[in-house]
Amino acid sequence: MENAELLQKIAWNVVQGRIEAEDEGFDEGLEGQPAVTELVTEALDKGVAPADILVAGLTDSMTVVGDKFEKGEYLIPDMLAAAEAVGAGMDILTPHLLRDGVESKGRFVIATVAGDLHDIGKNIVSIMVKGAGYEVIDLGVDVPVAKIIAAVKEHQAPFLGLSALLTTTMRNMREVIDQLKAEGLADNTRVCIGGAPTSPEFASEIGADVHCADAFAAIDWLKTRGAGVA
Ligand code: B12
Structure with a gap:
């Protein structure tokens, strides 16, 4: 064949x-x-x-x-x-x-937001970002805002990725970003969002740093960010 x-x-x-x-x-x-x-x-x-x-x-x-x-x-x-x-x-x-033995380029926390069980896209981003040399902390699906915030704090993550596949759950991304701001974490954590219903317009509306159409775009964006917050 x-x-x-x-x-x-x-x-x-x-x-x-x-x-x-x-x-x-x-x-x-x-x-x-x-x-x-x-x-x-x-x-x-x-x-x-x-x-x-x-x-x-x-x-x-x-x-x-x-x-x-x-x-x-x-x-x-x-x-x-x-x-x-x-x-x-x-x-x-x-x-x-995955590439073995690559020194970590930074921590990347990723989650599918609350109410959403779709994980294929998130898992792909997770694997590809790991393969590009980042330390990925994957929180899974249907993750409440508080758990995402706690993980960002615990890992002092410079990067956070949020996934949503439903028009009803994508609004939970805004809550995560609002909470990051409320807890004073927004200056130190760059947020990228993805998933079919999301868009660059939606990303800027909710205050995310970037919308990535796929895992390759996420890796390109991470590369431009270097070790994290400029
Ligand atoms: C598989 C699937 C399911 C599976 C999920 C299994 C799983 N383990 O994920 C199951 C059967 C569980 C499911 C359930 C439901 N689903 Co569904 N599902 C899909 C389907 C067919 C494929 C999604 C998918 O995996 N795509 C492939 C991946 C690779 O693409 P992706 O997720 O978009 O990810 C890429 C990018 O978007 C981006 N990306 C994604 N996340 C992130 C995150 C970051 C940080 C970055 C940087 C990039 C990024 O990178 C990825 C890789 O390239 C879609 C249809 C579709 N075309 O999307 C419907 C779809 C999303 N589902 C839909 C619906 C309605 C439902 C249900 C509500 C059905 C029901 N009545 O119960 C439930 C909701 C359950 C819940 N609470 O979440 C609708 C959503 C409609 C809407 N506008 O909200 C869709 C669009 C189907 C349709 N056309 O009607 N579903």
Whole structure:
């Protein structure tokens, strides 16, 4: 199989929610065919760049899944099966995305804000930022404001990343930033936000330093910030 075809096949299997060859998937008669685990391993063996497998193979396909959900073709369990397939692929890719023995360039606290359970995008940013040499403190999903503030304080983090995928939860980002200001932490902590419903306009509206469209943008931004607050 050509590399491009292999990536397409991985993406297609994500949409089918198939982790391993024995999985049935959404369509009929797929059992026994290689799925995400086997195909990601094959792509790595063939020397395809891990970041290409991550973007073109695993995560771009979530847009297709989102569209199917919107049209009513997929229900929540289907969306979840696809998310789990991405997670399984990411588990295989993670060691290849991380660089060992790099001195920490600074601490980066990251969380999906309160009320929001979406973590694929956050996990990608987490892994990629770690791979770029930062010490990442990942607080998980549905994280209350107080817990985020406590972590920033405890780790004296110069960087904070916030993720939200729902229009209803993105407003909780503002609360985090307001609280950072109230506790006198805003001068020492730069905040980047991300997630599909967020935008540069929203970032400036709530007082975040930057909106990043993806993990690569986050790394570029971090590089311009050096060790933290200028
Ligand atoms: C998978 C998924 C789920 C899974 C999540 C599993 C998981 N472990 O994450 C499950 C099934 C649990 C789920 C549940 C729900 N979901 Co949902 N879900 C999705 C879906 C299909 C994909 C999201 C995703 O992972 N995308 C892939 C990743 C890689 O992209 P990303 O998250 O945007 O991240 C990238 C960038 O945005 C950026 N980024 C993200 N975060 C951050 C943070 C920082 C600091 C930085 C720098 C960058 C950054 O970098 C990332 C990497 O490039 C989207 C559709 C879509 N197209 O987004 C709907 C979607 C987000 N869900 C939606 C809805 C409505 C729900 C539910 C409310 C459904 C329900 N009725 O219960 C619940 C809410 C649960 C909750 N309280 O959070 C809607 C949201 C609508 C809206 N405008 O608010 C969407 C858009 C689907 C739709 N089209 O209707 N969902």
